[in-house]
Amino acid sequence: MTQPMPTRSWVTSANGHRDFPLQNLPLGVFSINGSAPRSGVAIGDAILDLHAALDEFDGEARRAVEATVGGQLNAFFELGRGPRVALRERLLELLAEGSKLQRREAQVLHLAADCQMHLPAKISDYTDFYVGIEHAQNVGKLFRPDNPLLPNYKYVPIGYHGRASTIRPSGTEVRRPKGQTLPAGQTEPTFGPCARLDYELELGIWIGQGNAMGDSIAIGDAAEHIAGFCLLNDWSARDIQAWEYQPLGPFLSKSFITSVSPWVVTAEALEPFRKAQPARPQGDPQPLPYLLDTRDQAAGGFDIELEVLLSTAAMREQNLAEHRLTLSNTQHMYWTVAQMVAHHSVNGCQLQAGDLFGSGTLSGPQPGQFGSLLEITEGGKKPIELASGEVRKFLEDGDEIILRARCSREGFASIGFGECRGTVVAAR
């Protein structure tokens, strides 16, 4: 018999918390006062130190906590769904109102504001997809007004390999990259700091269990291979990208840094927030059989509201509120995460626990929903005006970009992802 799920926590800041109420329980890696990084769970304004509370866990849940040793969640991700669900169920008991764990609060809980967050896992490979169909159309229109989507788009979950070594947690500064660019009207490139620095709003996906090289993950098994989710800012140097990307794709225009929010929001926490896909209209082709799973497609993609905010140095000096650049939703993903996993491994490519996927930029079709400045300003042609009196075509030094996400549904507590922040600093 299933117990009714508790809804209130003895950690009082969790009750009604915008991101981390009792219903979320994301995992991450933190340190405090220069200590070794260790695993924790976000609850309200606090972090539960999993190892300090180790003796509260047994069975599968204890196995899960033990796999988080060493300041990296890879071994925990590799365990798959069973131990992760057992951990969640035990955490719900321990953190619910009335739990005896409250007596040990001083020992097991830290204020998040006192902690530093780290990457949750060692990332072996990072893949950036392109499943945001509105972004693909918006960008395609800039180059091919009559035919914005390429013929493969509605058959292939397009993706490409990204750089793993420069993925960093929220808060890491974004050094403006230098590189080659081709000035308008010229035939020879020049070298210097990027002049068209942009953000891209993406959902990040943490891979759980891996597969052996040569094996494929069937779409029906994909859930076992998805550990959780984060926000991802795929910082992009548009001028470097335009000059370098033919014929093999983006390279240095993307590899200077990629920022992620540090908390891993689990598939279990997001389960109530799936919704059948409106992005695949009548008349679109059926997915090929290896991408077809009626249960997955009936459950649909996630309904997660996504937001991008800009704060310039002048705005901070004038105490002006952040400027909202984007309000979008993960419903603009043309492919589900299960489809991305099945596609990535269909050729026998080995996925490993702790691999990271980016969804690609998640724009909506309307102004106000565009997930990059490239789309918002039409490649710099239509600058935006800020309350500070400044204008922006692309990002300037001192600009901070903040990504947020929020899941809401009638009858369920809202949950969020925390933030993914980055401030641009001058080129060296």
Added chain:
Amino acid sequence: MTQPMPTRSWVTSANGHRDFPLQNLPLGVFSINGSAPRSGVAIGDAILDLHAALDEFDGEARRAVEATVGGQLNAFFELGRGPRVALRERLLELLAEGSKLQRREAQVLHLAADCQMHLPAKISDYTDFYVGIEHAQNVGKLFRPDNPLLPNYKYVPIGYHGRASTIRPSGTEVRRPKGQTLPAGQTEPTFGPCARLDYELELGIWIGQGNAMGDSIAIGDAAEHIAGFCLLNDWSARDIQAWEYQPLGPFLSKSFITSVSPWVVTAEALEPFRKAQPARPQGDPQPLPYLLDTRDQAAGGFDIELEVLLSTAAMREQNLAEHRLTLSNTQHMYWTVAQMVAHHSVNGCQLQAGDLFGSGTLSGPQPGQFGSLLEITEGGKKPIELASGEVRKFLEDGDEIILRARCSREGFASIGFGECRGTVVAAR
């Protein structure tokens, strides 16, 4: 005072060995009878077990050997040039004729034929370049006969991120990948085993010391960041590639396996085999300043002869000699390895010890020099005939591809790289 370099080894199979004479001394990771992988040096038909011989080393050379503990050379690569050179000098003494180490032969030497080779390092990121200008032209001609090279080619060392998780040592079987392809004349893709499986002949480059994110490696410092070299087969599914690669580059068409030869041939061993670049003709643009280093460009690229052989199952049954598909040379690299390192990091991208670069396919301009079947058969239009009576447009199940390399120069002992082998097995 420099001692004259010894030329003959007490390991008699080394003297005149096609790949591993005393002058080469490449490093690798091996195991024997299921033992834990450990570091070794190839010498003739044998492998010197570095740890069994540890007490023969002191100072910088000992530091180098100690950094090879654990069956991965990453920490050794990170040490940079000094300890690597000290190790080489001591190995030359220990393995030269007359060395007392011969008395310990049974303890420190294994027959290579009894050993299994492993990847030499944990590869964090893999980047595939496109610096083989003749390949770029040959492939470009198939699509754009009048304008085969894109405008960025002679300014930008073009590269893209590859998949690190599926890099394997020579001898690993090559499972034919499955995927989406667009049949000629159709508008809807089908799914099935790749029908246009190809090899690509490349030089692999192992990265030595890394750089911090945000820093760039100046071209004059690049040598400190290059640990050594191998052969690399960038197996390619041409039909999957043609359908998937727009707009973000190759993905599943390359990520099913990449094979490397297991021995790391050092920059020191290759030093005599550099030669000023013939590939950059008069009238080509000067490299931008960050890619310009007169010492590097005067030394030039490597003069390494490269060979690809094919053996089909029928040829092996009939005891027929391997069929030579390609005889090419690293002189067809338009950019030096130092230029590749400087370019990769100019945007602040962090390189790490054990990262791997591929050069891109190293074709020559003439028939017989093409480094892929795509070029040899003009995309399947001109099948090749084999002594077995078979024909090939692309690779069939049972076909084995063997890459070899050889450096020769008047007055110097020739050295080689060993082999990079892979046999195609049927799709699952």
